Amino acid sequence: MPGRETILNAARKNKPAFIEAPPAWAEGASIAPEQLTQKFIKTLESIGGKVIQCNDYDPIRAKLQEQLATGRFIANTIQGLGATSTEVQTNSNAQSLEPVEMAFIAGTLAVAENGAVWVYESQLLNRLLPFICQHLVLVVSRETLVSTMHAAYRKLDIAAEGYGVFIAGPSKTADIEQSLVIGAHGARSLLVYLVGGTEI
């Protein structure tokens, strides 16, 4: 590959003298532990998401049952909520997932400063699911809350799986005259269940 050598040689020749990397970020001015929940809720709501706090899975199971009863395509990937959807497989294609009305997915951790929830590929079942569904429900344990993105990356191994994503709110755009419109290409709404104490 001649391009590779050309680029690497040019970079080697033209780069400045070595500059040390700074020490790792030392967390300062982070959010106090007792304020994490409120900060997360306030931030996520300010960017169009909704949060419901609950002590166990019962309200989420009820929500899932209520949705299933509508007869629409509801995708559940969380074993703790009951049977997972057989129609959603790792290799399900876009055509088959396009009709998904609502997807229930578990998250690994939640970030208070920006309302983001991390989801690993294994939790999604299919990478397309949280984007192609009309409405998204994320379930995450309150115990996983961290203050900032620095703390989040310390806890995560981003290369552990082939894909992972921070989701903060519903899909949105302001490309037409800076008018905020919720529901661009991805989910039109995001509901996060923050479950107290219970491990998912």
Add this chain to the structure above:
Amino acid sequence: MSDLDQNHINTMTKKAVAHAAAAEAFIGDEERTDWHDETLWFVRHKRDLAVNQLPEWEQLREQASRIKDHTLSNLDKYLMEFEKNALTNGVQVHWAVDAQAHNDIILDLIKKNGVDRVVKSKSMLTEECHLNPFLLKQGVEVVDTDLGERIVQFRDEPPSHIVLPAIHLKKQDVSETFHQHLGTEKGNNDPQYLTEAARQHLRNKFVESQLAITGVNFAVAETGGFVVCTNEGNADMGAHAAAVHIACMGIEKIIPKAEHLGVFLRLLARSATGQPVTTYSSHFHRPRAGQQMHIVIVDNGRTRQLGRPDFRNSLKCIRCAACFNTCPVYRRSGGHSYHTAVAGPIGAILNPNLDMKANADLPFASTLCGSCTNVCPVKIDIHQQLWKWRQVLAEEGFVDPSKKIGMKGMAFVLAHPDLYRFAGKMGRWVMRAVPGLVNNKLNLWFKQRDMPAAPKQSFRDWYLDKNKHSLKK
């Protein structure tokens, strides 16, 4: 090829008008200019609100700047580390020395896979390489899936802003464009309605697509993975639906470690739009089962910029566009007046490196007020570099000789105090006695401005007079 396609190629390749002339055309519509100015200032204001919530903001900027300085000083090694890890992850890595090589690699992948339905999310690199018009000439139509980019693509225009591609348009313009191309109701200007129409139209494109092209926000050397940030979810819809995913990145997108993402993701969206983070920050490491994943690593002049000590730190840019939104010149001249893929202050220091002659006008599209430098999340000394480019361009002979003569004349007057005083006196007299001599079209300063009222006395005369009187006391 349809007329529309031919138009598109013509638009993308037509000769650029210099910034000042294009800006003059832009401000011809005063009401629209004011609206453009205010809209971008509103985004700048949102950035301030977000930034002011973080007491550690300045430390974050410093950290980001130092990480980037370090990375650039070790760029070859980090590129190799990234390549090695990406290959281990099952991702195919391609290297492109320039735009042509980049376009050829993508065309080759399209041909090899025998596909013709291609979607692309926002990537300024592919704009820089003019990928779309290149592929169109080869008979491959690329569908841009970012809403703003789809709007400008329908209109055969380039994006006017790297984060807000259609910011130069009003909703009436979008409504008319969608009426023509998507059959939306004529005169319905509701952004909600128009966005919904685009959603339906692009959903079909996603579902049908065979190959997806995305950009890269950050590429992590230690893991061989890359991160793509969007609010719409279009990069993910494309990448996860298609059988082939090609991610295109400039060599400067590398960061050493995963933990550095914490620093950059905290800075990016706050600087760009005032959001605490983008809706989706997607981390790609391995292709999904049955999928091909490719990364194209592009130089296209970046190693040359790396070799320019005065300008190399422009490669720290994370493409947030905070410098656009704050720039008094950008806000009142519009992105198209910069006639390059990356406009604004950062574009004005990146583009002379790509083509000094064609982009010699850009470093002059600035008041050197320094606001760009103040908002830059990675601490690029943008206004200093604008000033330094002017010196380089003058030395290389790319500056209009009239500018040089004017500067020389001014230097002579300023170096001769008697002449300076005489000129000042004459100037004040002329402005008072025969204002028509200066208040006319030949005087460039008089365009769109009133001349100031001429004082009877210079500051020097006033000062000497005052001292004379106080001595008498």
